[in-house]
Amino acid sequence: MQIDLGEYEHTREYKNLIENYSSQPEYLLAMMQDVQKQYNYLPRLAISMIAEYMSMPVSRVYAVASFYKAFSLTPKGRYVFRVCDGTACHIKNSETLLDQLQQHLGIMAGETTPDGLFSVETVNCLGACALAPVMVVNGKVYAKVATGDVKKIIKEYGGQEHDS
Numbered sequence: 620m621q622i623d624l625g626e627y628e629h630t631r632e633y634k635n636l637i638e639n640y641s642s643q644p645e646y647l648l649a650m651m652q653d654v655q656k657q658y659n660y661l662p663r664l665a666i667s668m669i670a671e672y673m674s675m676p677v678s679r680v681y682a683v684a685s686f687y688k689a690f691s692l693t694p695k696g697r698y699v700f701r702v703c704d705g706t707a708c709h710i711k712n713s714e715t716l717l718d719q720l721q722q723h724l725g726i727m728a729g730e731t732t733p734d735g736l737f738s739v740e741t742v743n744c745l746g747a748c749a750l751a752p753v754m755v756v757n758g759k760v761y762a763k764v765a766t767g768d769v770k771k772i773i774k775e776y777g778g779q780e781h782d783s
């Protein structure tokens with residue numbers, strides 16, 4: 620397993636987050652959530668430290684991280700734009716919203732801008748179909764998003780239009 624050396628500068632912070640809990644298995648999810656919340660993903664070093672602290676195989680922590688969609692194993696942008704592409708949102712043109720987002724930010728779904736500011740993702744259903752099409756940015760829900768709103772929403776988070 621390869622560990623990014625840059626992660627080591629956060630060793631103490633990982634340790635503090637992890638050791639907020641006792642090493643009982645029922646606290647595994649809580650400590651993973653705290654690390655995810657703080658860094659927007661689960662760094663490999665933090666995963667190794669969690670496994671060591673909990674005296675469990677690293678593979679078990681990875682299995683939990685892969686099972687829950689709320690966890691990410693790759694770094695994400697400070698702002699994560701999630702466009703719902705479930706049936707109700709799809710019918711209401713979510714594809715166009717996604718296209719606009721990708722075009723304005725210059726990245727595709729699943730990617731992060733080089734400045735680390737924005738990521739774009741698609742999700743299946745956010746459980747708010749009556750509000751379709753729906754987009755969520757870091758937990759803030761945007762309902763019935765019109766195509767003309769996309770630029771405005773990006774600007775709210777300090778985004779500039781991509782030039783290409």
Ligand code: FES
Nearest residue numbers: 703705708745747
């Ligand atoms: S399909 Fe988008 S919220 Fe349900």
